Amino acid sequence: MNDGIAIELDDIVKSFGDVNAVDHVSMQIRDGEFFSMLGPSGCGKTTTLRMIAGFEFPTSGRLKIHGKEMGNTPPYRRPVNTVFQSYALFPHMTVAQNVAFGLEMKRVPKEQIKERVQKALELVRLPTFGDRYPRQMSGGQQQRVALARALVNEPEVLLLDEPLGALDQKLRKEMQFELKRIQEELGITFIFVTHDQEEALTMSDRIAVMNAGRVLQIGTPTEIYERPNCRFVADFIGESNFIEGTVRASNGQYATIETSDGLEMQGYTEQPVSVGSSVVLSLRPEKARLSTVNGNNSQKHEANTFPAKVERVSYIGSDTRIIVRLASGRTIDVWEQNTRSTLDRDAYWQPGEAAILSCSVENALILTS
Amino acid sequence: MIDLSQTSSQTAQKSSTRKPFSLGKTTLTVVSVLTYMFLYIPIIILVLYSFTTDAFGARLTGFTLSWYEQLWRDQRLMGATLNTLYVAFVSMIVSTIIGTMTALALERFRFRGRAVYDAFLYLPVVIPEIVMALSLLAFFSFAFNLIRQLTGIQLRNGLATVIISHIAFSISFVVIVVRASLRGFDQRMEEAAYDLGANSWQTFWRITFPLILPGIIGGGLLAFTISLDDFIISFFTTGPGTSLLPVEVYSQVKRAVTPKINAISTLMLAVSMTLVVLSQVVQRPRT
Amino acid sequence: MAIETVPPPASHEALSQQRRARERLKVFGLVFPGLFWLTFFFALPLVVIFIYSFLTPGPRGDVVWIFTFDNYARLFTESLFVNAYIRSIWLGILTTVICLIIGYPLAVFIAQAPPRWRTILLFMVLIPFWTNFLVRTYAWMIILQNNGLINWIVTSLGFPRLSLMNTQTAVLIGLVYGELPFMVLPLYASIDRFDFTLMQAASDLGASKFRAFTRVMLPLTMPGIAAGSVLVFIPTVGQFVVSDLLGGAKVDMLGNLLQRLFTRANPPNWPLGSALALMFMLVLMILIVFYFRSTTEDDR
Numbered sequence: 039m040n041d042g043i044a045i046e047l048d049d050i051v052k053s054f055g056d057v058n059a060v061d062h063v064s065m066q067i068r069d070g071e072f073f074s075m076l077g078p079s080g081c082g083k084t085t086t087l088r089m090i091a092g093f094e095f096p097t098s099g100r101l102k103i104h105g106k107e108m109g110n111t112p113p114y115r116r117p118v119n120t121v122f123q124s125y126a127l128f129p130h131m132t133v134a135q136n137v138a139f140g141l142e143m144k145r146v147p148k149e150q151i152k153e154r155v156q157k158a159l160e161l162v163r164l165p166t167f168g169d170r171y172p173r174q175m176s177g178g179q180q181q182r183v184a185l186a187r188a189l190v191n192e193p194e195v196l197l198l199d200e201p202l203g204a205l206d207q208k209l210r211k212e213m214q215f216e217l218k219r220i221q222e223e224l225g226i227t228f229i230f231v232t233h234d235q236e237e238a239l240t241m242s243d244r245i246a247v248m249n250a251g252r253v254l255q256i257g258t259p260t261e262i263y264e265r266p267n268c269r270f271v272a273d274f275i276g277e278s279n280f281i282e283g284t285v286r287a288s289n290g291q292y293a294t295i296e297t298s299d300g301l302e303m304q305g306y307t308e309q310p311v312s313v314g315s316s317v318v319l320s321l322r323p324e325k326a327r328l329s330t331v332n333g334n335n336s337q338k339h340e341a342n343t344f345p346a347k348v349e350r351v352s353y354i355g356s357d358t359r360i361i362v363r364l365a366s367g368r369t370i371d372v373w374e375q376n377t378r379s380t381l382d383r384d385a386y387w388q389p390g391e392a393a394i395l396s397c398s399v400e401n402a403l404i405l406t407s
Numbered sequence: 408m409i410d411l412s413q414t415s416s417q418t419a420q421k422s423s424t425r426k427p428f429s430l431g432k433t434t435l436t437v438v439s440v441l442t443y444m445f446l447y448i449p450i451i452i453l454v455l456y457s458f459t460t461d462a463f464g465a466r467l468t469g470f471t472l473s474w475y476e477q478l479w480r481d482q483r484l485m486g487a488t489l490n491t492l493y494v495a496f497v498s499m500i501v502s503t504i505i506g507t508m509t510a511l512a513l514e515r516f517r518f519r520g521r522a523v524y525d526a527f528l529y530l531p532v533v534i535p536e537i538v539m540a541l542s543l544l545a546f547f548s549f550a551f552n553l554i555r556q557l558t559g560i561q562l563r564n565g566l567a568t569v570i571i572s573h574i575a576f577s578i579s580f581v582v583i584v585v586r587a588s589l590r591g592f593d594q595r596m597e598e599a600a601y602d603l604g605a606n607s608w609q610t611f612w613r614i615t616f617p618l619i620l621p622g623i624i625g626g627g628l629l630a631f632t633i634s635l636d637d638f639i640i641s642f643f644t645t646g647p648g649t650s651l652l653p654v655e656v657y658s659q660v661k662r663a664v665t666p667k668i669n670a671i672s673t674l675m676l677a678v679s680m681t682l683v684v685l686s687q688v689v690q691r692p693r694t
Numbered sequence: 695m696a697i698e699t700v701p702p703p704a705s706h707e708a709l710s711q712q713r714r715a716r717e718r719l720k721v722f723g724l725v726f727p728g729l730f731w732l733t734f735f736f737a738l739p740l741v742v743i744f745i746y747s748f749l750t751p752g753p754r755g756d757v758v759w760i761f762t763f764d765n766y767a768r769l770f771t772e773s774l775f776v777n778a779y780i781r782s783i784w785l786g787i788l789t790t791v792i793c794l795i796i797g798y799p800l801a802v803f804i805a806q807a808p809p810r811w812r813t814i815l816l817f818m819v820l821i822p823f824w825t826n827f828l829v830r831t832y833a834w835m836i837i838l839q840n841n842g843l844i845n846w847i848v849t850s851l852g853f854p855r856l857s858l859m860n861t862q863t864a865v866l867i868g869l870v871y872g873e874l875p876f877m878v879l880p881l882y883a884s885i886d887r888f889d890f891t892l893m894q895a896a897s898d899l900g901a902s903k904f905r906a907f908t909r910v911m912l913p914l915t916m917p918g919i920a921a922g923s924v925l926v927f928i929p930t931v932g933q934f935v936v937s938d939l940l941g942g943a944k945v946d947m948l949g950n951l952l953q954r955l956f957t958r959a960n961p962p963n964w965p966l967g968s969a970l971a972l973m974f975m976l977v978l979m980i981l982i983v984f985y986f987r988s989t990t991e992d993d994r
Contacts, residue, residue: 531732534908542971
């Protein structure tokens, strides 16, 4: 029965009134995987998670957990547990009582409960907090209790609904590592919902990027970042310069396009594009290069090399972010890492300076629009 | 540049909060103190005069507890007190149960006619109490007439009709209080319980009920007080021979002012105050 | 825990129908007791007096099942009823306005007190609100009666006795005393939410204190004023205890007429009483709806 697939969504639709909050979503989540659903608020990620948990039922489509059709199964009979965004700790129970709740519902013998609760609290590094009430703890600690309360039931899949959303930046980073550690230690499938791309990239084995109820792309963090399959994904994860244009020539993975402002650019594409179709070229700012104009103009003959003028420079410590304007009037963002430690003004770009913008063909991704 | 303007607006805000706005602070204080005096002097006089030896209850001629003693020996008054407590207790229990169920239905489910029912529930609160009392008087007489014609049994107004009416009047108040506490708690809490393996029955009794219990107790105490203090509905729905405390006090007051009424009023005051304090303590959010 | 066997995959319609049926049963179970009680002991009684209001009064205080509009006609033609209407509404408006004038500064005072004091001050308003109306009215009888507190003071100072009881003023005092807490609580709720720095903003922009109050604070606390006014106005107009005890038979309000028509008149006239009660309710409802509509529109 176990074919390595923990959760299978098959053409799931969830509509509220006339609106499809989840619109024909299919995906397979593997056993032991740290899987993230990433997207802006209202993209359907939380609704999808709630359907897996059983708080909502799909309007159509099938949902299986470890091969078992879930259909009408209420949440309390599903082998999954949830960590809520607001933690949803029971305020009238102590931490230990909170963690024990799920086991009591399963009628686990008393001594065993005590032992397992203690183990769960140790797992989240709160072994001595059992007698406290949730309100006596910090947000980060409450977060850990919520985690322990879910994990103590040994769910087949753990669902996490933006669990780090309410924490401050520093605590967040800490909890990201903590979650990853626990997931690796226990080897359970985690399904993690977030709108924070950095969080998703750091922790996930695979990410599903969602927008407007649909899954746009599923892939590893590297795949999602380096090979986005559409403009939305490229835009939502990281930053990008988008240049619209029309395909002039195509040879398998490479194509030449004419941009809307009359430049000729070459780019890389995963799917072959037909000549004459309109596309958008995505160039990550850190992958664009800026060089000084020197006497011999040999670069000019290479592909994707354009004369430019530096327009604005913002120094942000690790990087310098530069906006350059091309002859055609188009502006492009370029990020340069500050690899040298110096106060010398000349080491940095100055507004008004002339420069050469270039990028390798592999870094200019052609996306069909 | 941007940073600079931000800090300057922050300091501006800080300096402004340092000097609180005043609406003529002294005038306000004087007016408020006078208002509190207006609220409390009659009550204080009422209590003081329950200990006076003056039979007309008009001046303080000496201290005595004899009026309280007389109360104790007044069979009629004692009977009325017991009746009132009984009515208030039964009406509290029934209206709290019904009101809590109604509040749950309205807060936790969407159903057809919900908005209409919601509006309907506010009517007993908004409608003048005397109209409700008179309509109940007419209704009971109409219904008892009908029953007599159909079965030959003659029913009369009494404690039962008062209880029924008090419940009808109190349900809406309980619903309002319980709904507020239902709205106050995170519904994810219930989902978390389902998620941890509790079915809806277990979830209600282990999670929802303990969490809204302060609201339920608050609603119950309100229902109890409403019933205890109610005069108008009791006056019109009670029958001959079954006396209730407010009705009894009313008829005695109509006859004459005596310190005995002060004494019973003082006791009623004490009970009411205890109930207010109790409901406040119970409903205080745990922090 | 033995996981129950999952039902064979049925169509989505069948599943959601099952779910909906179960939910409908739950809702029905929860709604039924309340709906039953209020239908029988709240709505039906109103229907009964509605029917009675079109019947003819019998000779022994009973009703004769002959349809008539006479009861309504009398309400609008006999000066007894018209006067009672006008007096009740007039006293209602007076009481509301006085409560507002007294209550607003008090609510501001409480809202501006230090947080620790706020609870106590509010609580002190709450206590009379929870005490018996009859007791509160009776307290004023002690003070106002012919050989009561005020006259005791007055006569010991050598002045002639004042006749305070059984006057409209006495009724008004009793009404304001009884209803004041109903005004202060909603007022406090909306003033507490009011951001007093707005007043500074207004004066910063050149508004005088008075103008800042009328142009900024008053409109923003209007919901509280509206709620408090309605809460005071309705019970006041329907009063009969205060007017009965402090006004004697001299200051008749609608409540006194209703009481007399239903229980004391010889013979009682229930159809006329029903018509009076219903008209009273109708007028109040119209006033309230009108009032709320106008204030909430201002608010937006």
